[in-house]
Amino acid sequence: MSDRRLSVGVPRNAFVPSPVFVGVLALVVVSGYLTWNGIGNVRVDVFLMVISIWILSLCLHEYAHAVVAFFSGDLGVADRGYLRLNPLKYTHPLLSVGLPVIAVILGGIGLPGGAVWVDHQHIPGRLRHSLISAAGPATNVVFALLLAAPFVVGVADVQLADNGLGQAIFMGETGSVEHLEFWAALALSAFLQVTASVLNFLPVPGLDGGNLIHPWLSPQWQRGYNLMAPYGFILLFALLWQPRINGWFFAAVYWVAEVIGVPRILSQVGFELMRFWS
Template sequence: MTTVTTRRSDRRVSPVFVGILAVTAVTGWATWTGFAAQPGVAVFLFVTAAWIVSLCLHEYAHARTALHSGDVTVGAKGYLTLNPLKYTHALLSVVLPVIFVIMGGIGLPGGAVFIERGRISGRWRHSLVSAAGPLTNVLFAAVCTAPFWLGALDGVPADFRFALAFLALLQVTAAILNFLPVPGLDGYGVVEPWLSPRVKQQVEPFAPFGLLFVFALLWVPAVNNVFFDAIDAILRVLGIGDFDTYCGQSLYRFWEGADQICSVSP
């Protein structure tokens, strides 16, 4: 039997991730202070960098949970370094989710880390490995929305508030969409261990297309309206109004020209 050990270097935070954090911090500061000549550019860079940070944490949660569940190979693969370049599919892991955000304001992480499921025993462990990623998005959403539901917005610049609101929208959509029991998404990974071998065999051919199917379905106006009405309702419970998310997305898509109403307080 081959033994795999996790070295300290396998867990060392990657300079790539540190660089992404630095971009997030600098552009967040620029958004807060109004330092940038074009506020929309600062918001775009801040939200995009923070979104990539959340993608890294999402995949790290999968890998870390898998490590403690029995898959000791994740360290050697670089998954514990938070480096997005180490993921199985860099295109699906980072580029495609960012394109989704730019195109439609939808937070939808892609499949990234390869877990050797044969090393993990127990259905509950398999489900927890799959659930760990979207639960990270839930936690990220809680952090983004905290100033709103805690009533701690006094002194927070409008542009930064709008950026936080839009980032919270992305995290909420990511959590909900990833928990859908659709093949290829984490939600299916949660329920798969509890399905019969026959059902899993029938579903398996559709797994590579689950992500694209969900994204295509969201382009159907009726489905899109229902989905985002539900997202808006959740955000309102968390203290974020439609105005904040609208202005956040308006600033983020700066190339379209930010709506003038977002330059004044509601």
């Protein structure tokens, strides 16, 4: 065994977080501090907070795929740098990070991106293949619950009232909500995780939901699936472009978000604040 390797094909620093991930994490902390205290242009602060949390979740999503693949038998994910939480190491950085960030900025939707490349030949058993696919969306679910926790336990003192003009205002024990921009950014971040969870679990060829059921399909259905897989993301995007389907989707996502405790109006306020250029 080489002194630079933990085992064959596994670099010694395979699980050490990359400087890129540390930078993303630092941006989450700094932007959260700025938003909490209202320093500078608070709408820019909200933008940085929401986008940095979203990129952080993308890193964790792909890391979950990679770490489950590693312990399922594909040691090559370590050599490819997937275990260091570096989004620049993904198969398609533009699809994995760039496009999802653009979708958040323009539409407030957590689109799934590209993925880490897993060598399935080294992984035995259909269940393990499904677990690898499910690991990413499961991370989004856990992240959504964590972000929603302050609203559930009452740490965020946010209540809705009507100002008499049919408009919603936010009230707290003192008649106003402290750190409203921070809580709005957090609510939007939780909402984005819900959208990502729902989309990633849809059985669309090429996406995590489709890959989850792929090992259990008959050979004939697998061949058809493999033909459709390269176009799954385009198909999903085209469907969401349809106004009626888009309305159904967002209605479902808002319902799920409210079930876990995320105030719908607060996430909408977060989206408006984030778009500081509008």
